[in-house]
Amino acid sequence: MAFRNYILVCGGTGCESSRADDIYKNLIAECEAQGVKDEVQIVKTGCFGFCEQGPIVKILPEDSFYVQVKPEDAKELISEHIIKGREVTRLLYNKDKSHKHAQVEEIEFYQKQFRIVLRNCGFIDPEKIDEYIARDGYSALEKVLFDMTPDEIIGELKTSGLRGRGGAGFPTWMKWNFTKMAENDQKFVVCNADEGDPGAYMDRSTLEGDPHTVLEAMTICGKAIGANQGYIYIRAEYPLAIHRLEVAMEQAREYGLLGKDILGSGFDFDIEIRLGAGAFVCGEETALLQSIEGFRGMPQPRPPFPAVKGLWQKPTCINNVETWANIPVIINKGGAWFQKIGTADSHGTKVFALTGKIKNSGLVEVPMGTTLREIVFDVGGGIANGKEFKAVQTGGPSGGVITKENLDTPIDFGGLQKIGSMMGSGGMIVMDEDDCIVDVAKFYLNFTVDESCGKCAPCRIGGRSLLNILEKITNGKGTQRDIDNIHSIGLAMRKGSLCALGQTAPNPILSSLKYFPEEYKAHIEEKRCPAGKCKKLISYSINVDKCIGCTACARKCPVGAISGERKQAHIIDQAACIKCGACLVACKFGAVEVH
């Protein structure tokens, strides 16, 4: 090692927003001030994944894992850890453990994880191509350019069993093969980085932490299918990822790894970035192509599939960011190596954005076949604040809920489908007892109705009708007939919609109805919301035995609906109450009750 210590500072969007950039700058300044700047290298890396505990700073070679670091901690980290060789215990993640060092491998959050896609995130500086190259970067490209034929490349993918990570799980090698077989003078490679699932950020972190892997993979695909131009379609809402891609593309061109005559092989390939503009439906491949062409992002009937007639009517191979990130590893280590990981139906790993009411939210990559229980309780540390687990939603607005009974289902494409959900792109939202399942279904439906492009009637009208029914139910006006209507409208949408957005939009409501019928029943028959979430169905009152008359609730009430003398029990005027719940939060004595 040229340096005595390496300090890795997380530069993902999550940590940056908690002032990781200031930490980085302060560490540099402190190294200078304390005279160790020649002995220490400070690197701003991509996301470590453990976003709950951010901002994260890791110091090598001791592998000390510092969490929730503040910019003012920089001085102590340098003077104690770097100069005196003593870890700053108060900032360590595993501070209670008796080990001398809190090894990263010992943190439960990382134990069951296996990183292929995120292999470089948190290890390299994403804005330096040399660091990517030092970790085998671009060696797969070199291999395909000089040692492999297009058929061998596609054959390797076939052996690997890699399936598309964008949601549908179509075998990647087939997509490539169809595009290769289509005869045309011009073909295109497209990266779908329009991560629209609300509650998922796998692609963002991959692009921010390891942009070169996507560039390398797209170039490999270009060679395999005979394309010379690629496009990355990325959400405009991801400025940091866009910036890092631009930097990476520029450096790759400088190194002769992108552009004309790559590495002297005679193969030309270049990539352009195209920005999305906030339309969920553009994650659907035909809509995405429409958007690149500058139109409204409306899905088109398939066939013809993009592999035959895609961008500007030319054969086009589209894959999602996570799929791309697997490619260089498969080429380097071989399809057979990859094929051994996972289950019979799904190979490799899957990245999930584990969020919601979970203790350790963050980005996790696990081998296919890991059970939900392992992800939620081992990796995620279980439910936050000692609450009871209720359900997990995978597949976002297209997926369904998974209950306690199905927690031991191994996660793969087939397994999730069997229990009424889907893999989706990787959002994994954990709900606890405080979440109303009808309200969550309404949330998702609201989203899909808002995002429906309006082209086909089953999606446009069906979605709206379902939402109206859910609004009725959460307002306490639902009837048993509404439940029947949900089923028939849902079926019509599944069968009749043009694209996956409409076909899957009823999933959250149908699956929650299947697994939580009693909760719908409570809303409809008893006009009661068991989780206490639906405002029209709840009321707040003050328990006179517990109220000590501190007036805290009355002072917080925005509409002055609470009255009472000091040191006397207070009462809520039900007619004036807007059910905002401010009193419940304000009361320190548990006297405010929800009914």
Next chain:
Amino acid sequence: MSENKIEFSPELVVFIDEWRDKPGNLIMVLHKVQSEFGYVSREAADEVSKQLDIPFAKIWGVLTFYHFFKLTKPGDYNIQVCMGTACYLKGGDAIVDEIGNLLNLEVGGITDDGKFSLEAVRCIGCCGLAPVMTIGGEVFGKVTKNQIPGILKKFA
């Protein structure tokens, strides 16, 4: 068509020139226009129509299809409250209500002095920090109702 003229900066004119002959240039040009003005006014769309020789109706169709494009001027500080799933479950709607109450604003509205505008947005990709809001691009994570007056004060 509107009578008002709008002036594009030299930088924007150069950008449009560079993209003029590229297929599928419209959305990229509209992004650039929005980053210059903060929104795409009718006059600006009209000018783009002339510059790129694309019918105004098509441009307006694209602008109204995509959520990212704003058709009205946002406040000096645009407040975005994330309403992605994780943020929603952790009380993003209460954050919207609170800001609305404090600034007397509706979602999609702008304060009388033009200082703040309020938007409820889809996932901004910081789900680990839910609930999340941004003001003028600065991200605030794990926001509680009580912190909001303090956060707003920073921009007052």
